[in-house]
Amino acid sequence: MSIQPDKPSGEVAKVSDPLPDPGLPAHTWRPTDVDEGLAKRAERQVAGFFAASAVFTVLFFVSYFVFKVGDDWDVTGGLGASTVALGLTLGLALLCIGVGIIQWARKLMTDQEIMEMRHPARSSDEDREASLAALNVGLEESGIARRPLIRNSLFGAIGVIALAPIVLLRDLGPTPSQVENEEEGLGLEHTIWKAGKRVVRDVVGTPIRAADLQIGDLVNAVPDGMFQLEGTELQVQKAKAAVIVVRMEPEEIVPGPGREDWSVEGIVCYSKICTHVGCPISLYERTTHHVLCPCHQSTFDLADSAKVVFGPAARELPQLPLSVDDEGFLVAQSDFTEPVGPSYWGRGQ
């Protein structure tokens, strides 16, 4: 039968053309159906799986108590013995039950296929009519059609109350502008960098003497005072203020306009936060002065204002203007002159 355009719904497709349906093939028997000996063997096999499962479960309990974790893990073949033993015994115990049940079904349960008739998904015409009639009676008795005032005011009320959850969620967090003026270094546009703040090594927190760095050095650094912060405050500031400091031959640097005095004897400092989606970035090649983001492979040229040379980032990394203090340690001339990290609506203002 060919498809007729826009056939009435509910009708099922016909496929028995050009050949007639030969009908279900006759049932054939399995060896276990006709040979009681084989059936017994299958029975023992299934029971064997279940018994093996119980054995594995016992071994699971044994492993739980025998293999030590904590300070002093037992190790077999370089692997954590507890995890491997528990996983294998539990897994095999479960697999044995599963395989046993499946074998039972495949070999011993009656495997004669049976047939059931389908019915169209739609309900019968009588049912439909009865439902429709009931619906109409109900609507009529409610008077919802005759009294539009009630209907419309109810819809209005529900519409308004639906806004309640949205209002209630307002206190999930402050708005960016509320945070911006709260305290020094807070908000999307500021970090705790400021004029005269020393650049210190990440993790150890020691200041960096300009003369100590060699050509080709890379320092992962943060502002001084970072490690006096704690908890959330520390994380928030680290997420914005982290920088990378590199030293190259001074003549290799192509300073951006107005950035002529932002480097110290070939030492430049850039935000470590990628301008694409904000991964920390420090895969630095000393030969090319390129730095690569491990998340999405944006590549920036640190000799040339960290301009994007490859990848999805659209903007250069913000540069931190550097100078040295009286003791010869690297310090910032100011905060970053632009927001660090990914773009956001509101950045332009």
Added chain:
Amino acid sequence: MAATPKKPAKVGAVANWADERLGLGGAMKKNLRKVFPDHWSFMLGEIALWSFVVLLLTGVFLTLWFDPSMAEIEYQGSFDPLRGVEMSRSMASTLNISFDVRGGLLMRQMHHWAASIFIASMMIHMMRVYFTGAFRKPRELNWVIGCLLLLLGTLEGFTGYSLPDDLLSGTGVRAADGFLKATPVVGSYMSFFLFGGEFPGDSIIPRLYTIHILLIPGLLLGLIAAHMLLLVYHKHTQWPGPGRTEENVVGFPMLPVYAAKAGGFFFIVFGATAVMGGLLTINPVWKFGPYDPTKVTAGSQPDWYMGWPDGLLRIIPGWESTIFGEPISWNIMIPILIVPPLMLVILMLLPFIEAWITGDKREHHLLERPRNAPTRTAVMVSLMTFYGLAWAAGGNDLIAIRLDLSINQITYFMRVAIFLGPALAFYITRRWCISLQRHDENKLLHGYETGVIMRSPEGGYSERHLPISENAAYTLTARDREQAWTPSQKVDENGVAAPGGRLDGIRSKLSTLMYADNVQKPTAAELEEAHHHAEHEHALTAALDGHSADGHQFDGHHAVEGENLRGDH
């Protein structure tokens, strides 16, 4: 079932007790022996269902020790290299589960493997449903529910692997913050509301935890229940074959065979997950260390199901434009905020688009082989190619290092391939399906290739073809004869086409395109003609028809009395 005199007394008593309170008899009568057709590809969805159960079980175990708090503490547990390091309580409790709770690391790894398998099995289940046409009327809504399950599963995975607050997942959360901020107008507000202030704040882990263990699992459970109810109501689709029609369903009864097979499969999925959890390390958070916004690792990738948007994020050029002086980050919006939601919408609409193009409003319960719907098959292969390329792009750094290639060249290649690949895949798949259809047609008309080479008296060689069995022939022809949709020519007295004419034109063109090159099954007359021809041929070679000389009795097409290949069992 209400107690019957036949039943043993105990079972009868329990059944009676339950039925008098719950009235189960009516429902059980229909469902205890409900028929489910048997085919391996019908069990792919079961993998998803059972791995979800494994997730619930292992997940509950993990909640007993996990502490979803971002309060900083100094780790003093038994993992030496991190002792004394400041970290959040969630990371510390994850380390505690891994190193100090017996079986804790196993449960963590089982949970993670089960999550990967859960989403992977949903995807292959979806492929099966699509390639066999099982999404057609009346099952469109179940397809939509399935798409939502896939979306929710993915979100559940993301919220889950972010919970330990380790370096790798924290990098992912940071990227998610970047995605939120890229949303025009409200981006930074969304970020501040989600994180309770500036990134990373101290709220994100507890919030993700609530979403992960309450909100999304609740929705998943509800949708899975709806998915299963609709499956039971519609009855399962089946492959066409002798005796298997659109009006019936042939298979094993729910009790005992199907219940045993499904139940057994649960234990197998559970067991396989346990073996994987015990043998294969997944997400070794102790190697990453706690999240620290200044740290990062090479090979920072999300879990595999988030890999394809990440791949798009890697290959998109650095496009950003400005509107009202504000940045519009196309380099984030296209890969994350536009393409993945679009892909989901396309997936959900596929049944409706196809039904609209074909104009087919009938119910379908017989499955179609992928080759018999070349355009449909090609559409999905094309989408899969897009997905696969984007996915591979998400691992470009590992491809580069394993295959000695350059990241840059892989990226340039992917930028082109992401457009060419799907188009090429569409073309090749469609032609491939059509040639398979021709192959089927040949088998129907001229029989199958026996592998027996005949030499004619003139010296020419030819391969002997023999007709396929009646059942095989019926199975091959048990499909629709397709006809492109044409608009009904409604023209009013002035000769102006009825409204909707232009859309009708597109629809008609698409419908023609969809079916244009398909091979339709032969008509009765064609079959007759071909068989007549074959008989003539056969008569010429009849003299050569010695028994068991040509070997065709062992080719699986014919049963041969008294000749068994494998003995009785």
Added chain:
Amino acid sequence: MRFLNRSAGRLSRHRRTPLAGALVLVLGLLFTGGLYSAFSPGASAGETNTTAEDIQSGKELFINGCSFCHGQNGEGVLTASGDQYGPPLADVGAASVDFQVGTGRMPLVQPGQQAERKPPVYNEEETLQLAAYVDSLGTGPAIPDESNYTLPETNEDGTAFDKEAAISRGGQIFLTNCTACHNFDGQGGAMPRGGYAPTLRGVEPKYVYEALLTGPQSMPSFSNGNLAPDQKRDVIAYLEATDEQPSYGGFGLGSLGPVSEGIFAWIIGIGGLVGFAVWIAAHTTRSTRSKTSTAVDHGDLA
């Protein structure tokens, strides 16, 4: 009876599937991914009592083996377009020579490519002579002594040294400065334009120290003014400690992160479970005999 031959046909089809090959491949991956060669600390090379003869023999070796790229006196060679063919070696120091020659990176097979670790061309004595010669050309870091990269037993005041704290500190420094290129487990990673950061697993502590000190090839240097000697020592201690660490959760899958995990979830997880599904739904063997009567009454639900 028809079923019999059909299942026989199926069986032979299964034999031909590439599944078996894939499985073997995966198992191979599993084992190679999980096993790493044992770590053996390099021989001590601290003695740098170089003599004039050492410098002289080093010079001869240098002129024969290195001067083609680095110049007769280590002044470097420029190509016609002005690029460095071989860089000048005046101030690279003995540590750099020991690293480059000792790990077989120098001499290069071909200029322009990234130097790979390979079996060294020069023996230990020749390497030291070369180092002595290059060291004599200018300033530069000396070859570190074993005490530079091993944790001491006691502090200077004689109290017991807290090794655990040093390893933990080293881990944090490692995660901050090294993992970005070398991966969280020191497995290495990709760099721009086909470059790569090599694996740190199985690299002798001396060479790790020298690499930090001198920044070979594209790697940035972590000179003593950048990363203090004690911090370098702690990083090396962390690497050694994690090298000895058992793989708590089973085989490591190459420690490559979620990409390899995803591949395993698909191939082993989904592959295995689909295999089970095929088995569950497969038709069992059929008998040619038939049963005369059925024991169970099959309810007709049509």
